[in-house]
Amino acid sequence: MPKLVDHEERRAHIIDALLRSAASSGLHSVTMRSVATEAGVSVRLVQYYFDTKEQLLLAAMTRLATRMGERVQHRVRAGGAGTDPRAVIEAVLLEAVPTDEESRAFHLIYTEYAVLSVTDPALGGQPFLAAPDKMEAFLTAQLTAAGAADPRQEAVVLLAVSAGLGLSVLLDQRTAEDATAVLRYHLGRVLPG
Amino acid sequence: MPKLVDHEERRAHIIDALLRSAASSGLHSVTMRSVATEAGVSVRLVQYYFDTKEQLLLAAMTRLATRMGERVQHRVRAGGAGTDPRAVIEAVLLEAVPTDEESRAFHLIYTEYAVLSVTDPALGGQPFLAAPDKMEAFLTAQLTAAGAADPRQEAVVLLAVSAGLGLSVLLDQRTAEDATAVLRYHLGRVLPG
DNA sequence: GGTTTGGTGGTATGGTTGTACCACAAAAAC
DNA sequence: GTTTTTGTGGTACAACCATACCACCAAACC
Numbered sequence: 469m470p471k472l473v474d475h476e477e478r479r480a481h482i483i484d485a486l487l488r489s490a491a492s493s494g495l496h497s498v499t500m501r502s503v504a505t506e507a508g509v510s511v512r513l514v515q516y517y518f519d520t521k522e523q524l525l526l527a528a529m530t531r532l533a534t535r536m537g538e539r540v541q542h543r544v545r546a547g548g549a550g551t552d553p554r555a556v557i558e559a560v561l562l563e564a565v566p567t568d569e570e571s572r573a574f575h576l577i578y579t580e581y582a583v584l585s586v587t588d589p590a591l592g593g594q595p596f597l598a599a600p601d602k603m604e605a606f607l608t609a610q611l612t613a614a615g616a617a618d619p620r621q622e623a624v625v626l627l628a629v630s631a632g633l634g635l636s637v638l639l640d641q642r643t644a645e646d647a648t649a650v651l652r653y654h655l656g657r658v659l660p661g
Numbered sequence: 662m663p664k665l666v667d668h669e670e671r672r673a674h675i676i677d678a679l680l681r682s683a684a685s686s687g688l689h690s691v692t693m694r695s696v697a698t699e700a701g702v703s704v705r706l707v708q709y710y711f712d713t714k715e716q717l718l719l720a721a722m723t724r725l726a727t728r729m730g731e732r733v734q735h736r737v738r739a740g741g742a743g744t745d746p747r748a749v750i751e752a753v754l755l756e757a758v759p760t761d762e763e764s765r766a767f768h769l770i771y772t773e774y775a776v777l778s779v780t781d782p783a784l785g786g787q788p789f790l791a792a793p794d795k796m797e798a799f800l801t802a803q804l805t806a807a808g809a810a811d812p813r814q815e816a817v818v819l820l821a822v823s824a825g826l827g828l829s830v831l832l833d834q835r836t837a838e839d840a841t842a843v844l845r846y847h848l849g850r851v852l853p854g
Numbered sequence: 855g856g857t858t859t860g861g862t863g864g865t866a867t868g869g870t871t872g873t874a875c876c877a878c879a880a881a882a883a884c
Numbered sequence: 885g886t887t888t889t890t891g892t893g894g895t896a897c898a899a900c901c902a903t904a905c906c907a908c909c910a911a912a913c914c
Contacts, residue, residue, distance in 0.1 A: 472881080473891070494780030496689050500872060510893055511872095521872060576779060582832055583776050586769060587687030600834050624843045625822055628829065632821030635828065639775055641793050642817075650817045665911080666861070693902060703863055704902090714902065 479517050482507050483528045490528075491573035495580040500524075522590050529581050529591065533599060536578065539563055553614035554659055557607065561626055561651055564634035567644045576638055603627060614659050622658050629654055672710050675700050676721045683721075684766035688773040693717075715783050722774050722784065726792060729771065732756055746807035747852055750800065754819060754844055757827035760837045769831055796820060807852050815851050822847055 485507030490498050500521055504511040518524040543559040566572035585591040604623050611619035611626075633647040678700030683691050693714055697704040711717040736752040759765035778784040797816050804812035804819075826840040 494777070496777070497780070499870080501870085512893060512895095513891080515873075516891070519873095576776075580776055582828075583769075583773055584687070584689070586831060586833075587690070596832060597834060600829070618846070621843055621846045624826075624835075624839075625847045628822045628825030628843070629818055630821075630825070631828060632823070632825035633817075635824060636793070636821065638779060639789060640779075641789070646817075650814055650821070653811070653814045654818045692900085694900085705863060705865095706861080708903070709861070712903095 475517065478513075479527065480531070482509070482514055482517060482524070483531050486524065486528050487532070487573075487577060490577045490580070495577055495584065498525075526590065529585075532574075532578055532581060533596075535574070536599070539574075553610045554655070554661075557610050557614065557626070557659075558652070558655055560603075560607065561630040561655070562648060564630040565644055565647045565651065566634065566637055572638070575634060579635065579638060600627065611658075616658055616660075626655075626658070668710070671706075672720065673724070675702070675707055675710060675717070676724050679717065679721050680725070680766075680770060683770045683773070688770055688777065691718075719784070722778075725767075725771055725774060726789075728767070729792070732767075746803045747848070747854075750803050750807065750819070750852075751845070751848055753796075753800065754823040754848070755841060757823040758837055758840045758844065759827065759830055765831070768827060772828065772831060793820065804851075809851055809853075819848075819851070 482503065486498055486503045489502045489506045500511050500514055503524070504514045507514070514524065518527060540560055540563050543563050544556055546559075564575070566575045581591070582596055585596055604627060607623035607626060608619045611622050616622050630651060633642070633651055636642045637644050637647050675696060679691055679696045682695045682699045693704050693707055696717070697707045700707070707717065711720060733753055733756050736756050737749055739752075757768070759768045774784070775789055778789055797820060800816035800819060801812045804815055809815050823844060826835070826844055829835045830837050830840050
């Protein structure tokens, strides 16, 4: 097929291969070759569509951030009662707890990227700074609607709880069920009713 | 000095070099050469005292876990009133929030190790599984003494909050002051009085 | 005092990595 | 129908990595 290829599709295909490769053996073990093999293409092709490894990693991170947003939104929409603040809050926070294998892989790579971006100068971009800010504002609004005392502080606490619980599940210190139960318990204490 | 060297001292010296090297450019960028250079010794020496890189990394992780324990204990002892549960709890939890540059580096490497241990089979050891369990039991006891409702669940929540806040400070999403304030706020809500 | 042993340096080696380079085929452009 | 352009493969290369190997020196031992 020597012409007429959808660049975006090809790029997405390769990025997915990177994500799969990273899920099984860690982001640090991802190489141009492993990605190419996983995607079933030649190394040259990966170079052709991404030029350098740095740009490939960056593109994958962007895609990851986008997917994270979609995931949260999907949870909110599918999470039962459309506008009940309590349900919305619970849905958003529970997204941070990896349940099935797919979501575990997703959160693992996301966390690896977050930690990597601390030391890697090329990765100190927006996705990990903008998203939490918007999340905090959103949660504050929902908490206000739900009638919580001190919504601003509670929003930060809730974000921290969900991140902390999610991490502990990732590190196999807790089961997803335990984490979910604890999160629900805490939410019950924060919200009246 | 061709005889008469304290092996433990040499090993500690090299491990500290590794920790320094990891603090500045990330655990993933640590090599035998970088450690040797940082320690001011030859690569051969690093090999001599640790044989393989895997063992060096493992030794550094163990040292890190030990230091973490010391840090917490030191905080508790130096944290004012000897047995006041509230002060003890606050001291323990605040240790997770990196304040100065040294503690930031420490927590960064610790987190990098934790995340790495998820995918690296050689690192799936005890330090990251035993410590949180003991911490949870300890906190539960302190919370009981402080008269909290449902101490067990609150202990898990507190651990998650402190981990989540610490991580957010590491990722530059929040200042250490903000995180500390939020943690104190939440502690005030959990404990009566 | 010879010999064993512990500590050290230097260097070679085999493998892996990211990237640059060369070639080529087929569609598009004119 | 010739000439670009676009997509693709293969491969070469320079750098770097962990580790194995060789040599040496001085203290300890007996």
